[in-house]
Each structure stands twice: as C-alpha cells, then as structure tokens.
Amino acid sequence: MAAVQRFIRTFSKTSLDLDDVASLREHTRLPLLLKGVLHADDARRAADLGVDGIVVSNHGGRRVDGALGALDALPTIVEAVGERMTVLMDSGVRTGADVFRALALGAQAVCLGRPYVYGLALAGRRGVREVIDNLVAAFELTMALSGCRTVADITAERLVRADGRPVAG
Ligand SMILES: Cc1cc2nc3c(=O)[nH]c(=O)nc-3n(C[C@H](O)[C@H](O)[C@H](O)COP(=O)(O)O)c2cc1C
Incomplete structure (x- = not known):
C-alpha cells in the first residue's frame, strides 16, 4: 500500500519540472539519465544541470496524441548536446533498420x-x-x-x- 501511495504521489505531481532535476543531481553521484526529451532547449538545460544523458523519447507515443516522433526530434538534439552527454533514443524501434537509422542520426544506443x-x-x-x-x-x-x-x-x-x-x- 505504501508503494502504491508513493507511486500515486509521484506520478500525479504535475508540478515536476527541470528544477527538480537539479535537486536529484545534488542527491546522487550515480549516472542520471533524463527520459522523454523531445526539444533541443530541454536537452541543453539538462546538460547544464549536470545530467549524464538523455533518452530522446515520446514514451512510445502513449502520452500526447500527435506528439513529435522521437526519431524526428533526434538530429537537432544530437546537434545541440551530442558532444556533452550520452544521447539514447526510444519509441517505435521495431526492426534492425530502425536501429540503424537512429544510430545514423546520432543516437549512441536505442531502447x-x-x-x-x-x-x-x-x-x-x-x-x-x-x-x-x-x-x-x-x-x-x-x-x-x-x-x-x-x-x-x-x-x-x-x-x-x-x-x-x-x-x-
Ligand atoms: C504499458 C506501458 C507503460 C509505460 N509506462 C511508462 C512510465 O511510467 N514512464 C515512462 O517514462 N515511460 C513509460 N512507458 C514508455 C516506455 O518506457 C518506452 O519509452 C516506450 O515503450 C518505448 O516505445 P516502444 O514501446 O515503441 O518501444 C510505458 C510504455 C508502456 C508500453
């Protein structure tokens, strides 16, 4: 029950934003990966906050209907932060050619x-x-x-x- 309550408190907290990432960074030296990034400005901000890597992802298209595809977002994000942090990608990876395209566009790995x-x-x-x-x-x-x-x-x-x-x- 405690776990369920904790889950609900966390996932229904719509006020979470990148400032909370700064606090996470202060609490751990473990590698920190931020998932769900689709905009180069957010990726730059994450890098500035000391995040070790990002997962360019629209969460498998399950959040906002019609959201930008992760693969379409990838090149500008890699251009913005690819030299500063690890860039992974997911959402819609189904075939070997999908993996190939994501790596060609600058992802270091796919999920x-x-x-x-x-x-x-x-x-x-x-x-x-x-x-x-x-x-x-x-x-x-x-x-x-x-x-x-x-x-x-x-x-x-x-x-x-x-x-x-x-x-x-
Ligand atoms: C049933 C289900 C639940 C998910 N729940 C979360 C979640 O709580 N948080 C999150 O960041 N992503 C969540 N995701 C998205 C996955 O972590 C991942 O980004 C997505 O499935 C990748 O796309 P793909 O399924 O097309 O490979 C969920 C995906 C599925 C299918």
Whole structure:
C-alpha cells in the first residue's frame, strides 16, 4: 500500500519540472539519465544541470496524441548536446533498420519498450531473448547490406530522404 501511495504521489505531481532535476543531481553521484526529451532547449538545460544523458523519447507515443516522433526530434538534439552527454533514443524501434537509422542520426544506443514485453508475454525469458536476438541479427544484416563494417561506419551520410535528398548536410 505504501508503494502504491508513493507511486500515486509521484506520478500525479504535475508540478515536476527541470528544477527538480537539479535537486536529484545534488542527491546522487550515480549516472542520471533524463527520459522523454523531445526539444533541443530541454536537452541543453539538462546538460547544464549536470545530467549524464538523455533518452530522446515520446514514451512510445502513449502520452500526447500527435506528439513529435522521437526519431524526428533526434538530429537537432544530437546537434545541440551530442558532444556533452550520452544521447539514447526510444519509441517505435521495431526492426534492425530502425536501429540503424537512429544510430545514423546520432543516437549512441536505442531502447526497446513493447517488443520485449510482447516476447515476454508469448514465451517468457526465451521470448525476450528471441526478440533481442532477432533484432540484433536484423541490425547486423542491415549494416552489412549498407556496407558498414563497424557501428562507427553508420553515419547520416548513409541515409537519404524519400525524395532522394541527403539527410546529412
Ligand atoms: C504499458 C506501458 C507503460 C509505460 N509506462 C511508462 C512510465 O511510467 N514512464 C515512462 O517514462 N515511460 C513509460 N512507458 C514508455 C516506455 O518506457 C518506452 O519509452 C516506450 O515503450 C518505448 O516505445 P516502444 O514501446 O515503441 O518501444 C510505458 C510504455 C508502456 C508500453
């Protein structure tokens, strides 16, 4: 019951903002990652507050209907803070090509939400492993077919827009 009450107090506290991050920073030397960042200004502010990294995320599209896609937000955020902090990304990562695109746009890694839970629901621990193994295999295949030997080879120059314009530059 105490845990439930604590959860409700925390998650219904709509007044939480970046000032609370400053207080968190004061309380721990552990690495601090801030999740749900979609705007470069918030990312800069997080870096100024001493946050170690951010997860560019719209929480899997489950919060604001029509919110900016995390992948669309990624490049400007990487440009703003990529040299100062770790930038991870989630929301909608389903295939090896999704991982490839996120890394090409500057994410250092991606996170998975629902896919591993689906694996868990279908086949427990083995299901989660299968989801991860399949994703890694598809990612490596995408790398090979795109001519990338190492993750460092995955750059924005590898991407073009649907109309043929380059993504980089
Ligand atoms: C059932 C469910 C509950 C979630 N609850 C939270 C939450 O309390 N806090 C949070 O930051 N993200 C929450 N998320 C979002 C995930 O942490 C993650 O950002 C998202 O699932 C990634 O997108 P994907 O599911 O498309 O991979 C939740 C996601 C799901 C599916």
